[in-house]
Amino acid sequence: MPDQPTDPQLAAAIEMARRMSRRRFLTSMGLGVGAAALGPSFLAACGSSSDSGGGSEGAAPGNGDTKLTISNWDAYIDEDANGNVTAAGTTIGDFQKATGIKVTYNKDFNDNDEYFNKIYSPVLGKGKRIAADITVPTYWMAARLVGLGWLEELPLDDIPNHKNMVDSYLDLPWDPGAEHFMPWQAGISGIAWNPKLTGGDLTSVNDLFEPKLKGKVTFLTEMRDSVGLVMFGQGNDPADADVATIDKALDKLEEETNNGQILKFTGNEYLRSLENGDVAACLAWSGDIAQLDPDLGIQFAIPEEGGMQWFDAMTVPKGAANLPAAAEWMNFVYDPENAARITEFVQYISPVKGVQEVLEAKGGEAAELASNPLIFPDEETLARVVTFGELSVEDEIEVQKRFNDITG
DSSP states (O other), X not given: OOOOOOOTHHHHHHHHHHHHOSOOOOOSOBOSSHHHHHHHHHHGGGOOOSSOOOOOOOSOOOBOXXXXXXXXXTTOSOOOTTSOTTSTTSHHHHHHHHHOOEEEEEOOOOOHHHHIIXXXXXXXXXXXXXXXXXXXXXXXXHHHXXXXXXXXXXXXXXXXXXXXXXXXXXXOXXXXXXXXXXXXEEEEEEEEEOHHHHSSOXXXXXXXXXXXXXXXXXXXXXXXXXHHHHHHHTTOOGGGOOHHHHHHHHHHHHHHHHTTSEEEEESTTHHHHHHHTSOSEEEEEHHHHHTSOGGGOOEEEOOTTOEXXXXXXXXXXXXXXXXXXXXXXXXXXXXXXXHHHHHHHHXXXXXXXXXXXXXXXXXXXXXXXXXXXXXXXOHHHHTTEEOOOOOOHHHHHHHHHXXXXXXX
């Protein structure tokens, strides 16, 4: 976890987001059947955008259409058996063949605050251009970037497949019409474990605090995930968070960190630790676990108390060198056939209309995915997940600072 930022942009960003409305900040990982399953009430929680925000105007966007650099999370796009994301037959491989655009795909987006502190704020905050043409922050960070004026407006005339976006995403008050972002995937935050190391299945987030798992447990550097799930375990509702109940969860995280129960806080590098057996149980994101070798036997579940929901969004940072190429990419991955291929691999919730139908038509394992409630959630699954409640600017800064102090 990065050090608490001293850059005043952090406070400014949070305040800007708050000005957009007194809304409930969406948080954590998320759901299935795209945003349609999430529903307007979930997505509208992002807040209103009556104020488009200030911030630096930044560099003018470039007109490059032969190169594209994407900064994304690990395990978030299809690849071949050797782990090559640009191989023939992959989404990127086919995109390069169809368009002639050379893609540099970096798996370097590991944590929202870390990326904000190291990339967004020190570069975009000074009106300069970052290396990536597309970055994929979580919704609440995307809202912050919109408020700061650090994103390019998308050239929608060059993205005709924008029409395939699940309608719910078009109603977010912080960016009506989705003019500055296109959702990449959505998901659910829950618990994962290796039954061979835990001695059986887990059902509650509190199971991660069992003494037998001391030093073999990891939590997430996403504050809303870790705090929210612990709040559930303490009988409190993260959707109705206040400082008192958050502090109680932070007390628990601090206690279990200091006594060695929690090994560390991670981004999605926890996958490697699960694979090699360094970690027996952890907080995890639904699609990540689905991608692991089934022979490992790693399990994932929404805790009996409840889980957290979220979505990540493709954004074009202000002054991106290759805006036309970015538009081509967004259009390509919003074709339902291409989006379905990505869903088959990452097994998160797709924001693209028609993906479920494409998978059903393919039959076999693809059709099985189309009926998976973690990818296309049913009402029962939706009833078990929430988003994190709204905090005042002062409370949010205080909570984040304490969380950073705990996680190091």
